[in-house]
Amino acid sequence: MKKLTKRIIHTITALSMVLMLILSLIMSLRTADTTQEVTDKAIDRISHFYIEEIAKSRSSLISDELDKKYNYVNNALDVISQKDLESTKALRNYLGKMRKLYNMDTFALVDEKGLVYTSHSTCSGKTRYPFLAKAITEPIYSTVLNYGGDKQLFLAVPVSGLYFNNSKITACFVEIDINQMMKSMAYRYENMETYFNLYYKNGESLTNTDFGKIPSGLNLLSVITESEEDPKKVRKVVNDFSSGGSGLTEVNYGNEKAHLFYIPVKNTGWVMTILVYETVINEQVSTSIAALMHHTRTHIFFTFILIVLFFVGLILIIRNTTHFKLEQEKIISQRTQQAYEKLNKETNAMQIIHSVLNSGPWRIEFDENGHILKCNWSDTFRKLLGFNSEKEFPNTLEAWSDRLHKSDKDYVLKAFWDTVNDISGNTVYDVEYRLLTKNNGFKWYHAAGNIIRSADGKPQTYVGLFTDIDENKRNEINLMEQFNIVNALSRDFANILTINLTSRTVKPIKLGGYVPESFMENYAADSSYDTFFTEYIEHRVYSEDRAFMNEAIALDTIIQKLNESDEYSSSYRIEEKGELHFYEFKYMKLNSDTIIVGIMNIDKIVNDAREKEKLIVLSETDQMTGLLNRMSGELKVEDSLKKGNGGLFVLLDIDHFKSFNDTYGHNVGDKVIINVANCLKSAFRENDIVFRLGGDEFSAYAAEVHDKKVAKSIINRFIENLKTIEIPELGDRSVTASIGATMIEPGKPADFGDNYKLVDKGVYESKKIAGSYVTFL
Known part of the structure; x- marks a missing residue:
């Protein structure tokens, strides 16, 4: 019974083991079959993804290549010069250079009569090139059948502004070797080759090459229609071709099945296609799969786990292999894209740098003897000088050199020719100079450049940049002038201060004389101008001068x-120990917001008090004009008015005098002042008081003139005298003056300050009228 029971148990165990083995075998075989199906699907998806990624990258490369050809054409048209259009030989030479420079089989210009000019011939183009039958108004791509029946692809662009042999050049076209482009894009890895081609939207091929095993003359849409049984898929492909869509389909031709991916090429109306045969893909993996399956069936009985591990390992190997291929393709695509992006960024960066720096490039070409062939001043260069076209500022060296300031020329x-003639290349052209602009006179510019030389050191191309530095240069000059002003003042003036016009405050530069007590207490802080000078006048200025000085x-x-x-x-005057001393405030503008003022004791121009009488004589005379100076003139007029003499009192200043200095220089400004002084002196009598107030202001007083008619005749005589002034530097420009006058009644004392304000108001009213004019008040 026990033996029977054991036998039954052993039998059941053996059967169970056999059953488990059979089940394990069935499951393993089923797993193997399932694995093969899943692997096939995975490979199919990966293949589709691989083809799609390649198609996108190749489509982008084609677009970039076509854009590059288009840019080549535009660059070539930009550099054509009138010299290149002088003769057929010159034109063919230019076209030959462009063809070689940009590595094109054909580079041609077309005139309005349909004549086609190439580097080796001139012919009627409408028969040879059908796309010229219509006017070229925008860039077009067109294919042409050559005499051998092969297709040629051409890019044609419109041209304007060029004439040759009295005919207008209307178009430029170049041949694009599309076949070579397609061959260069073909991708081969071991026995696996990927085919590329370009088609029109109607399915006609742009190239002369076979597309895989599909002959070049066949219509691709016709091949798809014949091989695809599902009409919906056919309609989708046809619609995608027509509307610019992309997609993936299968093609059967010659009993071989292939994967076809298509994608539109931007801005062309073309369709980029990629073909990979399924047999090729299957061959790449079939050997591995067959070996795997054989190995699996051989060892299935030894260990199920081992089989699983093999399958897992195989799947990982396939996955990693495919992933590696995709990564390699992505890396190639990314590097290509990065190269284009870097080029674009560098181009944009250079444009931004020129815009920010406000600089204009220039280029000069030399022949083999070192003589200038041509100059090329850029549009930015011309605009910096105020010119807008080559007609206004020609591409010649003289157009630039003739405008150099005579002091800089x-x-x-x-420096220019030293750089050209230095065959060692060590000399660099780097100069600052003034150049005459179109509308703004002379301005400061900085130019720098260097020479590209041949192997024997001869100059070939002179390239450089031209920058506007006028504002910085003038600021530099102004700062130097300000430094010289402060330096000069510090030698002669006891006190020097600056006035801030915005805050109306004063700040000390030098304090060597009298300073108000409150100002000394706040020496480090900015003080109010009004407070400083009010206190200064109150405690320092002679009592009879205070009212005048306050104004x-x-x-x-x-x-x-x-x-x-x-x-x-x-x-003004001060009184110290019973003696009067003369002082002067002198104001000069440092910049738009700052004035510098110096306070000087006029007595210090002599070293000995015993020579004070000589000082008085010297101090009464204006050294430039020989008239009385302001101090002596005002004192004499004030003394006469206090005695009740009355008479004619005149105040005037020269119209627009500041512009004489700014335009012609201080030397001419001095001549204007001297001539006006002589006119005023000759209009009045010898015993009248004629004096210069300072700058371009003058005054005159005739104590014995009490008749207004006589007064007017004197002033009119002065105005007529002004008309006789002749200063060669002024050319036809006249000198005029604005005059204020008043008749002071005799017999009673009159206040000098009140009458000065009155005639100063008259000067202000006269300035409203052009030319010399007098206002009586």
């Missing part, structure tokens, strides 16, 4: 005077 041209050195008065002239001064 010799050394600039020397003369008010900040608004100073601003007005400095808008009319470069400097302004006002004199």
Whole structure:
């Protein structure tokens, strides 16, 4: 019983083991079959993904290549010069250079008569090139059958502004070797080859090459229609071709099945296609799969786990292999894209740099003897000078050199030619100079450049940049002038201060004389101008001069005077130990927001008090004009008015005097002042008081003139005298003056300050009328 039971148990165990083995075998075989199906599907999906990624990258490369050809054409048209259009030989030479430079089989120009000019011939193009039958108004791509029946692809673009042999050049076209482009894109890995081709939307091929095993003359859409049984799939492919869509389909031709991916090429109306035969893909993996399956069936009985591990390992191997291929393709695509992006970024960066720096490039070409062939001034270069076209500023060296400032011309041209003639290449052209602009006179510019030389050191191309530095240069000059002003003032003036016009405050530069007590207490802080000078006048200025000085050195008065002239001064007296001493405030504008003022003791121009009488004589005379100076003139007029003499009192200043200095220089401005002084002196009598107030302001007083008619005749005589002034540097420009006058009644004392304000108002009213004019008040 026990033996029977054991036998039954052993039998059941053996049967169970056999059953488990059979089940394991069945499951393993089923697993193997399932694995093969899954592997096939995975390979199919990966293949589709692989083809799609390649198609996108190749389509982008074609677009970029076509854009490059288009840019080549535009670059070639940009550099064509009138010299290249002077003769057929010159034109063919130019076309030959462009063809070689850009590695094109054909580079041609077309005129309005349909004549085609190439580097080796001239012919009627409408028969040979059908796309010329219509006017070229925009860039087009067109194919042409040559005499052997092969297709040629051409890019044609419209041209304007060029003439040859009295005919207008209307178009330019170049041949694009599309067959070579397609061959260069073919991808081969071991026995696996990927085919590329371009088709029109109607399925006709652009190239002369076979597409895999599909002959070049066949219509691709016809091949798909014949091989595809599902009409919906056929309609989708046809619609995609027509509307610019992309997709993946299968093609059967010659009993071989292939994967076809298509994608539109941007801006062309073409369709990029990629063909990979299924047999090729299957061959790549069939051997491995067969070996795997054989190995699996052989060892299925030994270990199920081992089989699973083999399958897992195989799947991982296939996955990694496919992934590696995809990664390689992606890397190639990314590197190509990065190269294009880098080029675009560098181009954009150079354009941005030129825009930010406001710089204009220039280029000069030399022949083999070192003589200039041609100059090329860029549009930015011309705009920096105020010109808008080559007609206004021609591409010649003289157009530039003739505009150099006479003080800069010799050394600039020397630097230019020294760089050209230095065959060692060590000399670099780097200069600053003034150049005459179209509308803004002379401006400062910086130019730098270097020479590209042949192997024997001869100059070939001179390239450089041209930059506007006018504002910086003038600021530099102004700073130097300001430094010289401060330096000069520091030698002669006891006190020097700056005035901030925005905050109306003063700040000390030098304090060597009298300073108000409150100002000394706040020496480090900015003080109010009004407070400083109010206290200064109250405690320092002679009592009879205070009212006048309160008006003369008010900040608004100073601003007005400095808008009319470069400097302004006002004199006053102080009393110390019973003696009167003369002092002067002198104001000069440093910049738009700052004025510098110096306070000087006029007595210090002599070293010995015993020579004070000589000082008085010297101090009464204006050294430039020989007239009385302001201090002596005002004192004499004031003394006469206090005695009740009355008479004619005149105040005037020269119209637009500041522009004489700015336009012609201070030397001419001095000549204007001297001539006006002589006119005024000759209009009045010898015993009248004629004096210069300072800058371009003058005054005159005739104590014995009490008749207004006589007064007017004197002033009219002065105005007529102004018309006789002849200063060669001024050319036809006349000198005029604005005059204020008043008749002071004799017999009673009159106040000088009140009458000065009155005639100053008259000057202001006269300035409203052009030319010399007098206003009586």
